[in-house]
Amino acid sequence: MIDKSPSRKPRADGEQSRDRLLNAARQLFAAKGFSNTSTREIALGAGANVAAISYYFGDKAGLYREALMDCMPSPEQNIAQYDDPGFTLRQALEGYYQQMLAPMMEGDTADLRLRMWLREVLEPTGIWQNEVDNGIRPEFIALAGVLARHLECPADDEVYRLVHAVAALGAHLMISRDIIAAVTPYLLEGPDALAGWIPRLADYAEAIVAAERNRRTKGTA
Template sequence: MASVSYYFGDKAALYAALFSAPFGSLQSLVPDFMRPCLSLRAALHCFYQGALGPLHDGEMARQVVRLHIREMLEPTAQWQIELAKDVRAPNEAMAALLCRHLGLPQADDDLHRLTLTVTGLAFQLWSHQEVVCAMQPQLLASPAAVDQWAERLADYAMTMVATERRRRTRAQPATPSAPASPSPSTSSTPRRRTARRSTAP
């Protein structure tokens, strides 16, 4: 207890440090992947590379995931802090990035669906480490294998963005064509037929 008080102040501060100290904060990735000079794929790759980077540490990363899952099941005050810092902030930044590349003035429900799916690819791999290691351990066996995930997830996300772009294009209402103007020889007033008088005797 003396060491905890000396280094962290109290147990709550120690518990908070365990969430972010080992691997840093996802919020710190925002300035990197939001750089205007990056293409969309480069920005997505930057996000995934940063989000998955801690998986290089193997067992330590799995222990941190267990701690986060416990916090979600039995939330303390720390959950709201983490939600704002490492979930909401990166998600809002990703929504802004996708709006920019899709030419949208603001995010709508479909854009939020796309955003949560794109960012969720990284979070799913984090939470499925145990499953991946049990079924296909080579996929997380080395830093190079983890980096390959970042490359592939960027490709998958680009496909989803392209699909959403096509969906929005198809959903746009067709521009009504102008009504055809009547030809000069056509009159709107029907012609009267005049009956010919018979000249027969």
């Protein structure tokens, strides 16, 4: 078990060793998946001792979790803001997309992490389900509350459909990253290009929220 007490101060080269393990793990997990990757392979790729995995991460599962989740922003800040009745729809949407796209703003690491996520969906280890239960679902419910408040309606099934549609706008950038890079690579080149998507995604989301408001006003099915 890793000692996380404040008294332990990692060596300067220790942090470099930890980073090398994470980088090697991402490459191997992305290419081969969790089950088909051994700790010996990871240590060899990192130029480190196998025992270093236990020291820094506990075990292979701990290393996998850290390699996949280390840059994922916590949804708690967004959820807390959603509960503020003075938080505008625009603020909610931009905050939502900012958090969603943050992991993509890390160059090659983002690509490896995305491939790990896709493998996790196809070959689940439990990490994905944990993220759904403790991150995605609570933020989904909180965002549904924001949209319902601005639509002046209960958070019904139509609001839930609306949240899924809002999420899909950002998810497309993550899931179809390779396609976007092939068709319009300049739209993904670097953090500035990615950051430019956030206000546009918020614009599109506001438009579909307005369309739902109009539908309800007209009383159409």
